[in-house]
Amino acid sequence: MTENVLTGIREQFFGDDPLEVRETDHYTQEYVGGMVDKWDDLIDWERRAAGEGRFFVDQLKARGVRSVLDVATGTGFHSVQLIEAGFETVSADGSPQMLAKAFRNGMDNGGHLLRVVNADWRWLNRDVHGEFDAVICLGNSFTHLFSEHDRRKALAEFYAMLKHDGVLIIDQRNYDALLDGKAGGKSSYYYCGTEVEAVPDHVDDGLARYRYEFPDGSEYHLNMYPLRRDYLRGLLRDVGFQRIDTFGDFQEHPVDEPDFYIHVAEKT
Ligand code: SAM
Numbered sequence: 001m002t003e004n005v006l007t008g009i010r011e012q013f014f015g016d017d018p019l020e021v022r023e024t025d026h027y028t029q030e031y032v033g034g035m036v037d038k039w040d041d042l043i044d045w046e047r048r049a050a051g052e053g054r055f056f057v058d059q060l061k062a063r064g065v066r067s068v069l070d071v072a073t074g075t076g077f078h079s080v081q082l083i084e085a086g087f088e089t090v091s092a093d094g095s096p097q098m099l100a101k102a103f104r105n106g107m108d109n110g111g112h113l114l115r116v117v118n119a120d121w122r123w124l125n126r127d128v129h130g131e132f133d134a135v136i137c138l139g140n141s142f143t144h145l146f147s148e149h150d151r152r153k154a155l156a157e158f159y160a161m162l163k164h165d166g167v168l169i170i171d172q173r174n175y176d177a178l179l180d181g182k183a184g185g186k187s188s189y190y191y192c193g194t195e196v197e198a199v200p201d202h203v204d205d206g207l208a209r210y211r212y213e214f215p216d217g218s219e220y221h222l223n224m225y226p227l228r229r230d231y232l233r234g235l236l237r238d239v240g241f242q243r244i245d246t247f248g249d250f251q252e253h254p255v256d257e258p259d260f261y262i263h264v265a266e267k268t
Contacts, residue, residue, distance in 0.1 A: 010032045010033050011032060011033040011034060012029060012030055012032060012033065012034075012035055012220055012221065013029050014221065014223070018209065018221065018223065019202055019207060019209065021223050022146050022206055022207055022223065022225070023146055024122075024144065024145050024146045024147060024150045026146075026223060027094065027095065027144040028094060028095060030220075030221070030222055030223070031074075031095035031097060031098045032095070032097050033097075034218055034220060035212075035220040036075070036095075036097045036098055036101050037101075038196075038212070038214055038218065038220065039074065039075050039098070039101070040075050040101075040105070041196055041214060042196045042198070042212060042214075043075075043077060043139070045077055045109075048077060049081065052250065053250070055247075055250045055262075056078065056081070056082070056136070056138075056169065057081070057082070057085045059167075059169060059264055060082075060087065060133075060134055060167075060169075063133070063134070063167050063266075064133070065087065065133040065134045065167065066087065066088060066133055067087065067088045067089075067090075067130075067132045067133045067134070068082050068087045068088070068089045068090070068132060068133065068134045068135070068136060069089075069090050069092060069128065069132040069134070069135045069136070069161055070082070070089060070090070070091045070092065070136050070138075071092050071093075071119075071121055071124065071135055071136070071137045071141075071158065072092075072093060072136075072137045072138060072139060072141035072142075073091040073092060073093040073098065073099060073102045073114075073116065074093060074098050074102065074139055074141070075098060075101045075102050075105055076091060076101070076102030076103070076105040076106055076109075076114060077105075077139075078136060078138055078139075079091040079102060079106065079114055080105060080106055080109050080110065080112060080114075082136075083106075083110075083112050083114075084110060084112075089114075089115070090115045090117060090128065090130075090132070091114045091115060091116045091117070092116070092117045092118070092119045092124070092127075092128055093116075093118065093119070094118065094119065094120040094121070096118050099116045099118055102114055102116060103116055121137075121145075121153075121154035121157055121158070122150060122153050122154055122157065123157070124154075124157040124158070124160075124161060125157055125160050125161060128161065131161065131162065131163045131166075132161055132162060132163065132166060133162075133163055133166055133167070134162070134166060134167050134168070134169065135158045135161055135162055135166070135167075135168045135169075136168075136169045136170075137158065137168070137169070137170040137171075138169065138170070138171050139171070140171060140172055140173045140224070140260070142154070142170055142171075142172060142227065142232070143172060143173065143175075143208070143224040143225055143226070143227055144224060144225070145225060146206075146225050148235075151235055152235060152238070152239065155168075155235055155236065155239040156239050158170075159239050159240055159241070159267070162267055163267075164267060164268065165266075165267055165268045166266075166267050167264060167265065167266050167267070168236070168241065168263075168264075168265045169262065169263070169264050169265075170232070170236075170262075170263050170265070171260055171261060171262040171263070172227050172229070172232055172260065172261050172263075173208075173224075173226075173227075173259065173260055174229070174248070174257065174258050174259055174260060174261060175208060175226035175227055175228060175229075176228050176229055177257050178200060178203055178208065178226060179203065179205070179226055179228070182257055196212060196213065196214055196215075197211075197212070197213040198210055198211070198212050199211045199213070201221070203226065205226070206225065206226075207223060207224070207225070207226070208223075208224045208225070208226040209221060209222070209223050209224070210222050210224065229246065229261050232261075232263065233246060233263060236263060236265045240267070241265035241266060241267060242266060242267065242268055243265070243266040244263055244264070244265045244266075245263070245264045246261055246262070246263050246264075247261065247262045247263075247264070248260070248261055248262075250262065
């Protein structure tokens with residue numbers, strides 16, 4: 001982690017060879033400083049809400065869900081949407097800076113007092129108490145886990161947080177298309193800010209490194225693991241989920257190559 005000498009704020013740090021940064025723990029050094037401040041410009045709450053429509057609310061309501069654990073709260077977009085739709089929501093994240101922003105966003109968008117918990121997915125049950133009807137892990141967050149061991153551990157922790165008939169909703173970028181050279185990577189449903197460029201800087205089987213360029217000239221990066229769709233479906237099945245429905249850009253049968261996949265995984 002580096003500190004900006006002028007502002008005293010911690011900023012992203014990828015060392016001498018950013019392409020060698022392939023560690024799960026590194027996300028705590030990526031969601032800091034300017035990247036946290038800029039995140040909402042990247043996703044644009046209003047446009048994102050319009051793009052998603054009622055998809056998540058409908059999926060949850062159809063299953064009788066009342067309580068939701070948002071494990072990748074980020075700046076709070078889904079937590080706030082779900083509170084407004086009447087769900088009891090707990091908002092967890094491993095980045096205290098993102099959670100602080102989420103808390104402020106909750107207050108600023110309807111005066112909601114978010115119940116925030118700073119927790120890493122790998123030790124979720126140690127830090128978050130209770131059982132939930134649903135766990136959501138959205139916004140291409142699971143991609144931050146760089147080892148299969150960490151992915152299995154995190155999914156087992158999500159599974160254990162759920163009631164016996166609970167549901168996990170988890171999404172991912174369509175990395176298959178990226179790895180197979182089929183897509184450029186503009187994600188109009190998720191990164192809705194029109195003035196922000198999200199460009200894949202480097203892609204190989206073990207790393208997708210994206211560059212985010214903002215109108216003020218600032219630039220940030222995220223190093224992510226390029227999950228293949230069927231690989232994640234397999235992990236969900238291995239951990240015990242009985243039924244997994246996968247949507248492409250919120251459609252059951254997308255016409256074109258989707259930007260994102262959303263898996264709805266049921267325990268029973
Ligand atoms: N869900 C939000 C959205 O859609 O705008 C935020 C998405 S952001 C891409 C990913 C979030 O996942 C970050 O806030 C990051 O701190 C969190 N995260 C990544 N790895 C994590 C881990 N191992 N444990 C807990 N949180 C993690």
